[in-house]
Amino acid sequence: MSPRHDSLRLHLDRLISDSHMNISPGRRHQRRPGYFNPDFSIVRHILIFTGTRADWGILSPVARALAARPDCRVTVAATNMHLSPRFGHTVDEIRADGFDPVTIPMDADADSDAARVAAMGSCMTGAAALIESLRPDIAVILGDRFEMLACASACAMMRLPCLLYTSP
Numbered sequence: 001m002s003p004r005h006d007s008l009r010l011h012l013d014r015l016i017s018d019s020h021m022n023i024s025p026g027r028r029h030q031r032r033p034g035y036f037n038p039d040f041s042i043v044r045h046i047l048i049f050t051g052t053r054a055d056w057g058i059l060s061p062v063a064r065a066l067a068a069r070p071d072c073r074v075t076v077a078a079t080n081m082h083l084s085p086r087f088g089h090t091v092d093e094i095r096a097d098g099f100d101p102v103t104i105p106m107d108a109d110a111d112s113d114a115a116r117v118a119a120m121g122s123c124m125t126g127a128a129a130l131i132e133s134l135r136p137d138i139a140v141i142l143g144d145r146f147e148m149l150a151c152a153s154a155c156a157m158m159r160l161p162c163l164l165y166t167s168p
Helices: 005-016 053-066 091-096 113-134 146-157
Strands: 044-050 072-079 102-104 137-141 161-165
Touching: 044 053, 044 113, 053 072, 053 091, 053 137, 072 091, 072 113, 072 146, 102 113, 113 146, 137 146, 146 161
Parallel strands: 044 072, 044 137, 072 102, 137 161
Antiparallel strands: none
């Protein structure tokens, strides 16, 4: 792994093991951090959002390392360009890396400002529904593109801790 990947992995290691992950329940629903596996250790559920081939290239080694840990369960959520044939339908690359990504549909081909806002709204709605159904312990987002803003906004509104990683 590169130093950039090591940095992200170290941040996640600290979050997974720190006691402050005992998240206080929100007003809408209770969130118990992790679940117990058969050997009675806590397993943290990590939701990784990805919208482009570029961010998956950075996140994939980290996702594989986390998925190999017995105390982590990783779910990958693919959206935007990953789902577009125009951009190579790169969700297949995520599958080739050994993950079964959940998809959040949105219009990746939006060419006007208003259409991009509508696409961002559908991405936020899809991310919120995913968070509600999976109830992960933490989300990981890379980058500063508009689809990641939608996912980060959903995390904030759903009281889900979110690690925003930007390239050095």
